[in-house]
Amino acid sequence: MAEHDHDDHHHQHGSELSETQLRVRALETVLTEKGYIDPAALDAIIEAYETKVGPHNGARVVAKAWNDPAFKHALLEDASKAVSSLGHESRVGDHLVAVENTPALHNMIVCTLCSCYPWEVLGLPPVWYKSAPYRSRAVKDPRGVLADFGVSLPKATEIRVWDSTAETRFLVLPMRPPGTQGWSEERLAQLVTRDSMIGTGVAKRPDEAA
């Protein structure tokens, strides 16, 4: 991954991966020996992102909003405050905004400049979210991007793309699937996919649930 001798050819043969591994190891050793970082704390952070922080957190928020009108109102009013009240592993920051999908309006989130994403409620962003195809096209051809995800919306539905250009983070509140009256929050949460909370998907139908 050297800045000046980067070469796709290497990428295909894996030698670049080992160069990256070596470079990252060197960086960690230097920063540790300098006294800046503690490798055990790095282990704990990695473990948290692998096991505790993920889209299940956001799914719980969405399911609660579907079942609890007062919570939904609070969420759309001030998502940081509403989500913090649920006590997630990684406390949500001050700048979360929830946006609601309706039959007339579909919201979709992107960060064209880098990879801004609501980590606390969705975990680490998937590779496609950080990729050039998504970042370049989401703001210009959102229907085409949705087609890449197999999603087709009615022609009359307004599509609203939110480009996360500051520290504000956006969470899409997808539409509740029909046929779920009386479902518990736990059961509803199973229908809430990560992509439905980014706006590149919709919530699962009851017959699609695992």
Add this chain to the structure above:
Amino acid sequence: MDGIHDMGGMDGFGKVEPEPNEPPFHASWEGRVLAMQRAMGYAGAWHIDMSRFAQERLPPQTYVTASYYQRWALAMEKNVVERGYADAEELAAGHALRPGKPLKRKLTTDVVRQGMTRGSFYRQAQAPARFKAGDRVRTKNIHPPTHTRLPRYARGRVGVVQLVHGCHAFPDAVAIDKGDDPQWLYTVVFDGAELWGPDADPTVKVSIDAFEPYLDPA
């Protein structure tokens, strides 16, 4: 800066390819990079806008071919060296050859939760907000050679203020060590046709979050 990172509206990158059951990390070094970034941020070594600016300053061919965490690693090396936390000789040797610089704190296992909590970007307002929801504004046509969060596709365009987010640290200043320079932040929404011309999908609207210095009344 008008860099390769400013991708909104570019053509030619192809289809979006979601990966089914994607793991959090695709190699163990990716997790180390992410965690080091968190730890150095907690220590106050540099600000997130400085990380972004370091990535933007990578050669464009590197930016588009390196993987996401490779970019992070390269940007981190840049910040480590440029800010004097280690030098190139030490990174090449893979060992510290000199003592470190003092940092304000260190991320240890007992404070991992705090290390994973996002800081607040709210700052004390220096002046009343110039705009309110519903105001028409035109984004400035600016091309600073340094970091900015006003994407090219939304420069010189007329939109409407939808949300007022309060006063925030200003990335354009923070990234170049000019302090927080707090500014009001707004969600500004544009019609697709204003951004992409008369052939744009009439059902599409796009918003950016724009700091007050990016905006003029329209």
